[in-house]
Amino acid sequence: MIARFDYHVPASLDEACALKKEYGNTGIVVAGGSDVYAKMHLGDHLYDHVIDIKKIEDMQGIRWSETEGLSLGAAVTHHEIERHPVIKERYDVLVQGVRTIGSLQVRNRGTIGGNICTAAPSADGIGPLLVLDASCVIHGLGGERTVPLKDFFTGPKQTVLADDEVLVRVTVPTPAPSYGGAYFKYGRRNAMEIALLGISVYLEVADDGKTCSAMRIALGTSAPIPIRAQKTEAYYIGKDLSDRQVVEAASSIILEDASPRNSWRADGEFRRSLLKLLVPRTVRTAYGALTRE
Amino acid sequence: MFKKEINIMVNNEHYVREVAVNRTLLEFLREDLGLTGAKEGCNEGECGACTVLVDGKPVNSCLMLAVEADGSYILTIEGLAKGDLLHPLQQAFIDEGAVQCGFCTPGMIMTAKAILDEYGNPSEKEIRKLMEGNLCRCTGYTRVIKTVKKTAEALAAK
Known part of the structure; x- marks a missing residue:
């Protein structure tokens, strides 16, 4: 059983950022919940506020073009990534990583943004994105900024995200034709x-x-x-x-x-x-x- | 909000219910709707005994809130048979003796159904990989995998 909390479903990035800032350490931003709800079942990491961001449109979908490269919404699930035809063909190393995450059930809920923001040193989705030179598009109340993924982590389970910031998308340049x-x-x-x-x-x-x-x-x-x-x-x-x-x-x-x-x-x-x-x-x-x- | 009204289809029945936001989908199915096929094993997404299909996708219902299923179509083991006619996977699990204590079986069958729906006729290796999230503690994997493979082949041949 998960302890009682207050549930928030922001409809926009600004709303999500405002909630995150307001609740600070008493709140947790959740997408798929495969890490967060598992921990909440175990009794530790209890939060008064759950901020569920996965309905926010800016965080949805996989976009790709030869010139712009790949853009993954933070709320894209691991299973969406492992089944995507272009990612399978051009970004195979990413598929190799995410398909080892949890189980099919976990990959249907867990998101790439969650894998990154949880910032576990063992995260199977992060290494492939690091070698593919991915960047993080971050939204805060003051606007948007882009941070290379290799600079995103500041310590164990710590990231550059400020109190009012959320990860919106992960962008990955087009790899060389032969790699x-x-x-x-x-x-x-x-x-x-x-x-x-x-x-x-x-x-x-x-x-x-x-x-x-x-x-x-x-x-x-x-x-x-x-x-x-x-x-x-x-x-x-x-x-x-x-x-x-x-x-x-x-x-x-x-x-x-x-x-x-x-x-x-x-x-x-x-x-x-x-x-x-x-x-x-x-x-x-x-x-x-x-x-x- | 601490409570929310949800609008949900479960096994072809439509429900409108008010649920506490900290209620998991598994608790909602078992305790509110009395559908006890999905089981609570580990409550941390390891065992897969709670697997149900949400809009066709297998998920651990212990790691999903009932409010997150608002507007979704849920299929549980109870909704798989058509009247007295068992789903081919259910019948095959019985025929092949792929059940020991039975605790993991509803989750196993729901994952297997989703795999057959999405992948058609996968190889035995692929089935093993895709079913890694369903643990059996009677060590009955060999028959389970064979049964799923056999059913996949039978359905593909139709």
Whole structure:
């Protein structure tokens, strides 16, 4: 049973922002509720006010064009993303990530905006968006601003959102016609798992088909917030990705980017070993997934 | 607001009810409407025993408020049979012995129905992936998956 609360359904962004500001810590912004209501059932994280924003039109729908790229409403569900034909074709790494979230039932309710704003370091939707260079369109009472997703997280479960701000849309530029993407989720079982480690890779190669010309790597559950592994990315630029030893040599650099902690789900030491093994492996998977003309 | 009037279709019956906003869809179905097929297992979206279809999509009814279902069409296990004629999935679960204690079965069948509606005739691997949100603690997955696959094939052949 969920404890009693007052329920608000703002019809506009300004109304949602005003409510969020008014209720502060006593309120919670909810879309699909797959995290929030589960926590409220357990008795902690109780709120006096629930602000349900998923009916707001600006937060709806998936838009795409070659020039503008992809625009995901914050209230778009994970299942809408995994079934979208253009996303499947052009943004496959995002599909690989979101389809590991919860279950079909959870993906039918949970939203991409919720996944981002909950700001869990383990979020399966965030890593792929980080390597796809996504940005967050934020609305506040003072107007709108856009923040790169890599700058959105400020600490464990903390974001740049001010008291009066909500996430409206996530925009993702059109990826190169030929790129390789991969998401690897390490868990102890296949179903209903929270990632002990989540690795996302986006890479491009030069005309020779093997020299790395772009590399973006995101790590989940490897630091207090979802991060980009920038030193490892820099290592790969200009390297021959068809050479397995060259790819695996990054394992000596990856720990300069990551700082996994001990948690009840896994030891930091274990996560460090996994990173050294699995980051190069995910790079190899992404290289293998490269779409070749 | 603490209470709200909702307008809802459940298994072809229309209801207009006032509900507390903190009432889950599962509590509304079980306690207000007496539809006890959907079960409360974990109350945190892990087990899937509470699965019902909202506008055709499987959801955990324990993680959805009744007020969020306002204006929706809900299908529960009670609405699946046509009179005495069981839905092919229900009949197949019986014929194949895909039921042990039965607690997870209503959720299993509702998820399976949604999968067959959306994906047609998915592979066994796809069925396993799509049904990962329905736990069985009698360890009866093998028969469940086979039964869903067999029903999908039978329906696709029609």
